[in-house]
Amino acid sequence: MSRNLDQIVAAIGDRKPSLELGPVDICFLIALHVRAEAANLTAFTEQQLEDVFAQASAAVPPEDGSVRRRATPAIQRLRGQRLLARVDGQGVVRTGEFALSRLAIAIVEFYLEEDVLTRASLGVLTASLRTALADVLAAAVAAEQPAHWREGVVGPLQVTITELIAGIARRQRGLDLQQEDFQAEIRRLLEADWFGALDRCQGLLESTSATLHELNEVLLRDSTALLSLLHDIEEQAVMHGEAEAESAAHRLMDQIDRSVAWGSARQRAWSEYFQYVHRYLRDVVRLDPTRALTQRLRDQLAGTGARFALAHAGAPSLRILRTVAPARDKPPVVRPRVSRDQEPATEAGEDPQALLDAKVRAALGGGARALSSVTTAVTGELPEGERFVEAGRIAHTVAQLARVTAAIERPWVAVSAELEVEDWRVAALEGKS
């Protein structure tokens, strides 16, 4: 299917489908279907609908406290849910004729259906499938035109063969339901007649086991032949480039595989169930024919008598030793005996001004006769960011150490790429003490 699940669900959800049917409604539908089959009716008049409703509602016990519903609202309800459709198209001209819709027939068939897979029905279905598939294969071999493929191969594969395989699947579901009923039946039998039900329970178990075994055998045997035929059809389709026929054959092979898998799974599950119930019948029912054990165990659980506990072996798990590195001794935590506080001591620090004085003297002694020259000499080793601050200190120191003179218009002289100073002339050091 090309559309994905979300699209399908959304499309259905948009239509806001809902079904609300009570027992009377369902019985009404079933009664209509049965009446139609018996009398070969294709549609019902309004009077017939009311008669059938009266008959159906008379057979159904009224629900708690509710009065029996009347035909008109019941018919309206079924029409509203698209279970009953007016088919005459005459409107108000005359009273209408009504027929069950496909949905209503599906519901009725579900309740009436007794299609349970039996060896006979499975044999008939697989034989029909074999015959139909052989015909399709012959048509595939003979087909020369695309139209031949559509009519002789794709059509039958999509309709006839699919219906036959769906028939097997439907009967398989019927058998599933029947098995559920068997399991409930065994329970009911035991509850009703504990020890007396033994033989009937065993009979039910044996018959169901035999049925499943036979069905599985038939499925395994016939599925091989069916798959082989489908495989041949698929090969023919591939040879002729008929993609539609190929995918139809492939889809049917998957369906047959699923049917075979169903058989195996059900037989396995039933085998497990069979063993359990067989053991139960042997160990519980046979050994406790009066069913006293349950009551005595219930009394025991309720606390009558001494309390006890079951004993059992309890060897610990094996211990696997691993190499452990010896732990190092940690030094003990101690407090120093001497005081951690120390008396402050006087230490001769370096006087930055003295250092600067020395540098300026050195520059002046080196022959620098302008503030800019001294500044260049002293700040040359400093990082760029510190030169501006240091330039001010240098000017102050030069003025302290030497005699300086300045013109009225002091020239700006570049000391470095980012620093300029207003220049002074500086005399030799001898001029100032």
Added chain:
Amino acid sequence: MKTGYVELQDVVLDASFPELDLALRRGRHVDREDLAWYTLLTEAQDLLETFYRRYGCELVHKADGYFYLLPTGEKLSRRQLGAGDMLVGQALALLYLDPATIERGGRATTEDVIAQLVVVLGSDALIRAFNPKRRRKVDERVAQKTVRTKIGEGVRHLAALGFVDVAGEDGAIKLRPALLRFAEPVRGLSAPAEALAKLVALGEVALVEPEVEKAADSDGDGDGDAPVADVAAPADGSGHGVDEDVEDDEPVDNDW
């Protein structure tokens, strides 16, 4: 029956034996569901009975179709189920006997176990049984949650011992024949007290005195400390083992 095991060596060399041996020593009950183990035990029963007797154990084979190892001496550690496990086990045994379980192929749920216990004990007694140390009145919701939690733990513990299987995402419990051990004291025709005395003598069960539980309960802090059980000595003349082992080594399996 023709078996392939002539000597004990043949059994020990079987590929399944190491796992089976360990499982039995840890208290696992083995039935037909464990097909390979059960077949090995059935075919080599005589040889293995002698083998385990040397360890002071009995390899017990019940007619219901399961095996387990029962220590009767002191060589192999011996344990006993806790009070909560016993309640859960008996409820599961009741479910095993119930025809309603047949419809589901011997499967039950934890909710079924709780419902069974509520039917038999009543809600209040059930809450008291699983909240023994709560002297103060506690929130009912909390107490109920504790009951559910402890019943779940009990089911898992019994599953480890082979009484049930817990399988599937829905937590379905598959009931196994070994559950009938919980019904042993009431299975025979004799009076339950008499049957119980016999089982005590065989070392199959241990009597639990309420005083011991109460004493253990009263000194607890409410978190489910394991009560030390008073266990009667087996009648095999060993005169030791169960009491000492149970008290000194492994008091009980579970904390309740």
